[in-house]
Amino acid sequence: MLDINLIREKTKEVEKALLKRIDSVNLESIIKLDDERKILITKVDKMKAERNKGSKGKPDPEEIKKMKTLSEEIKKLDEELKNLEEKLKEKMGELPNIPADDVPAGGKENNKVIKTFAEKPKFNFTPKDHVELATSLNLIDYKRAAKMSGSGFWIYKGDGALLEWALLNYFIEFHRNNGYTFIIPPFLLNEDSAYVSGHLPKFRDDLYWTQDGNCLNATSEMMLGNYHRDEILDENNLPIKYYAYSTCFRREAGSYRKEERGMVRGHQFNKIEMFQFTKEDQSWIAFEEMKNSVEKLVEDLGLHFQTSLLAAGDASAAMAKTIDVEVWIPSMNIYKEVSSISNALDYQARRGNIRYKTENVNKYVHTLNASGLATSRLIPAILEQFQQADGSVLIPKVLQKFMGKEIIK
RNA sequence: GGAGAGGUGGCUGAGUGGUUUAAAGCGUUGGUCUCGAACACCAAUAUAGUUGAAAAACUAUCAAGAGUUCAAAUCUCUUCCUCUCCGCCA
Numbered sequence: 001m002l003d004i005n006l007i008r009e010k011t012k013e014v015e016k017a018l019l020k021r022i023d024s025v026n027l028e029s030i031i032k033l034d035d036e037r038k039i040l041i042t043k044v045d046k047m048k049a050e051r052n053k054g055s056k057g058k059p060d061p062e063e064i065k066k067m068k069t070l071s072e073e074i075k076k077l078d079e080e081l082k083n084l085e086e087k088l089k090e091k092m093g094e095l096p097n098i099p100a101d102d103v104p105a106g107g108k109e110n111n112k113v114i115k116t117f118a119e120k121p122k123f124n125f126t127p128k129d130h131v132e133l134a135t136s137l138n139l140i141d142y143k144r145a146a147k148m149s150g151s152g153f154w155i156y157k158g159d160g161a162l163l164e165w166a167l168l169n170y171f172i173e174f175h176r177n178n179g180y181t182f183i184i185p186p187f188l189l190n191e192d193s194a195y196v197s198g199h200l201p202k203f204r205d206d207l208y209w210t211q212d213g214n215c216l217n218a219t220s221e222m223m224l225g226n227y228h229r230d231e232i233l234d235e236n237n238l239p240i241k242y243y244a245y246s247t248c249f250r251r252e253a254g255s256y257r258k259e260e261r262g263m264v265r266g267h268q269f270n271k272i273e274m275f276q277f278t279k280e281d282q283s284w285i286a287f288e289e290m291k292n293s294v295e296k297l298v299e300d301l302g303l304h305f306q307t308s309l310l311a312a313g314d315a316s317a318a319m320a321k322t323i324d325v326e327v328w329i330p331s332m333n334i335y336k337e338v339s340s341i342s343n344a345l346d347y348q349a350r351r352g353n354i355r356y357k358t359e360n361v362n363k364y365v366h367t368l369n370a371s372g373l374a375t376s377r378l379i380p381a382i383l384e385q386f387q388q389a390d391g392s393v394l395i396p397k398v399l400q401k402f403m404g405k406e407i408i409k
Numbered sequence: 410g411g412a413g414a415g416g417u418g419g420c421u422g423a424g425u426g427g428u429u430u431a432a433a434g435c436g437u438u439g440g441u442c443u444c445g446a447a448c449a450c451c452a453a454u455a456u457a458g459u460u461g462a463a464a465a466a467c468u469a470u471c472a473a474g475a476g477u478u479c480a481a482a483u484c485u486c487u488u489c490c491u492c493u494c495c496g497c498c499a
Binding site: 037038041042044045046048049051052054055056058059061063064065066067068070071232355362 | 427428455456457458459460466467468469478479480
């Protein structure tokens with residue numbers, strides 16, 4: 001949600017910025033609605049003031065008659081006002097966040113690679129893809145998972161399960177050392193929360209729903225963003241840094257399984273999510289810090305990867321700026337996202353009504369999130385990038401202590 | 410799943426139709442006192458919206474929504490949540 005006052009005061013600038021990510025903007029109609037709202041509120045409030053005055057003490061019968069007509073009129077106007085406010089809210093909700101100045105306009109094709117890390121691995125043998133490796137090393141059981149749960153699921157087994165858990169442990173330890181607070185949230189959340197996190201109405205079909213009207217969490221960002229909903233935070237506690245573990249569930253309706261074999265895209269995967277609530281002048285510092293953390297995490301695994309600045313149209317609508325960390329998957333000849341680091345500024349905080357008090361003024365916090373990290377795309381990258389001629393796979397140094405070995409064979 | 414009790418400001422807690430502009434206490438902040446502190450005393454202490462240059466005024470909010478009424482924290486209905494007891498149960 002954008003600030004209506006900003007839209008009123010800097011209409012042209014806002015319009016221009018929004019055109020970087022969407023084709024057409026009509027701010028005038030929003031301002032007009034807001035004008036109507038103001039006029040109506042002034043009118044109704046005056047009538048209510050009159051009624052309150054008249055109803056103090058015991059009015060005589062004639063006065064009661066007058067007040068009755070007044071009350072009926074107020075009721076009508078209140079109804080009108082409610083409709084107007086709903087319409088305005090809906091229109092405001094459709095507006096995406098204003099992209100940061102350095103974010104390129106347009107869609108995916110305008111994403112900019114910022115930096116590349118480590119070397120692309122070279123093989124003097126024919127490399128296998130991660131499905132072959134995971135199957136031959138008995139790390140992942142795709143077949144039995146399909147039998148039990150259908151396609152898009154997999155079973156971690158033996159060293160595969162240990163590798164998954166080692167990654168999670170590695171992340172958990174890393175964030176703990178960086179002063180983040182660990183959260184394990186419920187994996188089910190109610191509809192209201194999904195609206196506040198911005199996943200509804202857009203992703204309704206991509207979420208799993210229970211018979212009680214809850215949905216399964218698709219990323220713990222949904223939980224963390226709601227954690228301080230409707231609160232006024234103590235500015236001395238900011239920035240607040242959380243990281244959460246959750247299993248994430250996604251229907252992935254309509255996606256192509258063929259091109260994304262194995263575990264690149266599934267209905268269920270594990271993820272550690274980072275989240276920060278900051279003061280308004282601290283969020284870009286936090287953004288850098290989070291980006292550096294994610295880069296360090298992947299770098300220390302020894303993987304070849306790159307970072308990209310997403311174009312306005314490719315980033316999610318709530319975000320002012322997003323940088324993707326993309327890891328090299330040799331068999332696909334492509335870089336696949338393992339983390340998006342995003343700054344929403346006050347856009348999410350407005351929706352969730354999350355503020356802090358500073359010098360006796362309440363301001364909206366800024367919110368940021370980043371995966372730190374999802375495992376399901378790292379495992380293919382690790383298997384493929386670190387495979388040896390004999391079909392074994394070297395385990396990254398940072399994971400060895402969690403697995404008790406150096407090589408999977 | 411059944412039965413019961415509840416939800417009031419940062420917190421505790423009074424308030425069953427009309428000076429409630431929500432009592433009182435605690436907490437917090439500022440001041441007086443003091444060499445300094447404690448005590449004591451004085452004062453301030455919610456959020457949002459509208460009008461206004463400002464001072465300020467007005468409106469709404471007592472879990473949420475609807476209703477009754479000239480007037481609702483208070484009466485009625487619905488929903489949500491919390492607690493207690495019972496039942497069921499990986």
